[in-house]
Amino acid sequence: MIGRYFDYNATTPLREEVASTMIENIMLFGNPSSTHSFGQLAKLKMEEARLHVATLINAEETDIFFTSGGTESINTALKGHFLSNDKRPFHIITSKIEHAATLEVCRYLSTLGAEITYLPVDTNGFIAIEDLKNAIQENTALVSIMFANNEIGSIQPIQEMVRVVKNINSNIIFHVDAVQVIGKIQIDVRDLGVDALSMAAHKIYGPKGTGALYLKNGERKLDQLLHGGGQEKGFRGGTENLLAIIGFGKACEMAKEELMQNANKIIALRSYFLDKLENSIEHYEINGPVLGEDLLQNTINISFLNIRAEALAVLLSQTYGIAVSIGSACSADKANLSHVLLALGLSEDRIKSSIRISFGNYTDYKDIDYFMESLKASVNRLRSMLPVG
Template structure:
């Protein structure tokens, strides 16, 4: 199997697995306990927190470990809104956010929120002017992702945050940075956001672990009650082994970060060069998208049929967000880009450290064969 669905999840790094084993075995202490096993667990959690604080350029006290990107997004959105709902009930987001943001924002309507969804251009990029125009005196929160999970577009989050704060410093700015962490060096201070969300399994860490950044002084209501863990941002016993695996995976990636990004760029560019001459092919990812994602389509060929055929040929790819997999609905991201027909034809190919140039050559050949076969038999009317 050639795995080209790394935007959905990545294979666990051997170093992460090895680091986790101790905390799945003898080192099973609760990090809130005061005895030696508890202190050992607490030390592992805090070492991880300090590492991420250094990598992201923030204070360790502003970081809370969670169960993943979805929880981090939900905690950020609900926590920021509930902290201000007495005087601010308006929320701004974009049409291309992950469902973990869009559905969370939609549920805020049940709490009395008024929501403005800002459109994007044909590259999936939001115009900061549109965000600023959407602001109101009662705006509580603006949420704009940094890297789109389906097409790889990089959103102008720093400019948006700066201009939002120029209009009203009281508006909280959140960014889903789950797809940015594997491919971008991030300085949260320079980006100017108040809240940011991350996930371990996108950087070759384990599933079930994430990270939430809450800038000190940001109005925030913690949703989980029952404990003082994570600086009271998220109650509950920390998943020590998972946090250790997250730390180990990101630390290894950080050691070779520039080479890693160059590798992804080479893989993506090689695949596009190999398929760009195929009949009816088009590219949805903009030229300046992150190197980990290539979204393409083949005119007249339905993506569900194409993906099934690719799977039978040993190529794993997707039509978009894994959290919406199984749904026959066309991609909301591609549709928001003004490409309604393409939304039923487009597939996402995404890359990570373990992929090789040899795999790219094989995948290109399989794509050519499968597309040719389907074009002679099926078309999307």
């Protein structure tokens, strides 16, 4: 049941309207690169989707390049700029709380000679502007910062960061991992001033396996990763995932139409959840920002004293059918502690007792009531199993 799903930051359900649009076009088999009528119809549908993606972030259609998802978009932005730039050593600035898609690329590029600076964050997961400014060197070529953290919800002041970086050196490329914020907050790439921005369809109720990379002014200086038949204006080889792209476009269209409505709903749900939590369970701590405009309102990371997150997540799932996360879903199978919570300075014990709860479009007050009753029972049960004395 979708109502028992509290892991929207990991992925979102496919919207019924998106599924319907994809089904309507499922027999559209033409290759968008073909010049005959079958291919041109496919191309028309793909360009309609490109327009919807561009409109969501106030970009030009020519600035949008389809990829297989957020990971490929991030890889393309970072590796592509590294390979196209002859400045050595190539200096990259990022943060300690980035998604693995960014951190692993940086780790790989460091083996090729790139110099990486990992900015620290405060106890709420925010990067200090002064730290960013001080990190810029003569050979700094790229800055890559995530717009909002997927585990704790902290939203970075991207516009201010871009301004600081560009005032020092306008040639530095500024890339933003916006995978977690698209469709949740208003994004205007013109106001932000970013050079590149990564997106994924499955975070906004679209299909998995597709995403997009925004490149300012259709920036093509970076090297392509996939060579082939010259698709995406010669930027990314390989026949496009047409059906998924059509679904992505529909998801963006609906996200644009409903953004404010859904944002207000999520704010109300968060307030309701926090009130219920305070009155239901003792001895807990919220990790990251609690209130304010500089956080994803749908994201709450909580530590429960004398509880192990794995046990709590399993109990919630097996007994009550509730889905929560014990960290980033992309690395939940790893034994390592959450690098995000470590960066906040939290103790190992607190990190091991932390779960992430994330709401979405299909969450309502009844769902939160059921969740809170189940959470209270689960926490009490686990605590009752502790040895006395």
